[in-house]
Amino acid sequence: MKKNNSLMQVIAAAVACLVIASSGYAQQLQKGKIEATGQVGIAAGIGTQASFAGSVGGAVSDNVLVLGEFGWIPLGGASASGTTPGGPFQFSAGGKVLSFMAGAQYQFGETRSFVPYAGAALGVVHSSGDVESTVGGSVQNVSSSSNNFYVSFGGGARYYVKDSWGFKPEFMIFAGDNTFFRFGAGIFYQFR
Numbered sequence: 001m002k003k004n005n006s007l008m009q010v011i012a013a014a015v016a017c018l019v020i021a022s023s024g025y026a027q028q029l030q031k032g033k034i035e036a037t038g039q040v041g042i043a044a045g046i047g048t049q050a051s052f053a054g055s056v057g058g059a060v061s062d063n064v065l066v067l068g069e070f071g072w073i074p075l076g077g078a079s080a081s082g083t084t085p086g087g088p089f090q091f092s093a094g095g096k097v098l099s100f101m102a103g104a105q106y107q108f109g110e111t112r113s114f115v116p117y118a119g120a121a122l123g124v125v126h127s128s129g130d131v132e133s134t135v136g137g138s139v140q141n142v143s144s145s146s147n148n149f150y151v152s153f154g155g156g157a158r159y160y161v162k163d164s165w166g167f168k169p170e171f172m173i174f175a176g177d178n179t180f181f182r183f184g185a186g187i188f189y190q191f192r
Contacts, residue, residue, distance in 0.1 A: 029059040029062055029063060029064075029107050030062060031059050031060065031062055032059060032192060033059045033192060034056070034058050034059075035057050035058075035059070035065060035067070035188055035190045036055070036188065036189050036191075037053075037054065037055045037189075038053075038054050038187055039053040039054065039168070039170065039184040039186030039187075040184060040185060041053070041184025041185060041186075042183050042184075043181065043182045044181045045179055045180030046073070046178060046180045049075060049076065051071065051072075051184060052071065052072045052073075053069055053072070054069070054070055054071075055067045055070070063106055063108075064104055064107070065104065065105045065107065065117075066102075066103075066104050067102070068100075068101070069100075069103070069121065069123075071097075071101070071182070072096065072097075072098055072099075073097040073098075073099075074095075074096050075094065075095035075096055075129065077092065077093055077095070078091075078093050079091060079092040079093075080092075086135070086136050087136035089133070089135045090132075090133065090134040091131075091132070091133045092131070092132050092133075093129070093130070093131045094129065095127070095128060095129030096128060096129075097126070097127050097180075099124070099126075099150070100124050100126070101123030101150070101152055103120050104119065104121075105118065105119040106118050106119070107158070113160055114157045115157060115158045115159075116155065116156070117155055117156060117157065118153075118155040119152075119155060119170075119172070120151070120152065120153040121153075122152075123149075123152070124148065124149060124150070125150045125174065125177075126146070127148075128143070128145035128146075129145075130144070146177070148176050148177040148178075149176060150176035151174075151175050152173065152174045153172065153173055153175070154170065154171045154172035155170070156170030156171060157169060164189060165188060165189045166187070166188060167185065167187060168188045169184070169186075170182075170183070170186065172184075
């Protein structure tokens with residue numbers, strides 16, 4: 001009986017959260033508003049990696065937001081060390097992808113608390129990696145990097161929790177030298 005009561009409390013709490021969340025404020029952009037967004041997500045197409053991004057933009061009309069975005073995708077790393085008859089050895093490798101994009105988002109009409117948008121941007125994607133090995137006291141270091149022009153496009157939605165902030169799920173395709181995809185979930189804040 002006690003287990004059943006706990007289950008009912010969990011269900012009641014979940015329903016209460018849904019009711020509160022569904023009472024969000026659907027808004028339209030207003031010319032002159034500034035929006036800052038922080039985002040965490042997953043990038044695919046260059047392996048499956050974590051993705052982090054931040055953007056700042058200004059509404060140039062009631063439907064268009066012009067923005068700049070910085071993204072970071074850590075490509076992970078590996079390291080190993082040990083001892084051989086020739087002496088100790090160490091090995092390490094790592095890399096990252098940085099994106100610097102400028103673009104715009106067009107916001108469509110509101111649907112309840114969600115306001116969908118489409119976006120496109122142009123910019124540079126910088127990829128870098130390095131490998132370092134030490135064998136018997138001899139150090140070898142190899143680094144590589146590249147800068148490539150990319151176009152990104154996709155869309156998402158703003159979900160207003162209050163009149164100036166909310167959640168922002170987004171899917172973007174980065175088309176360029178090595179096309180990749182990013183799905184992110186962010187929090188935005190709008191101010192004047």
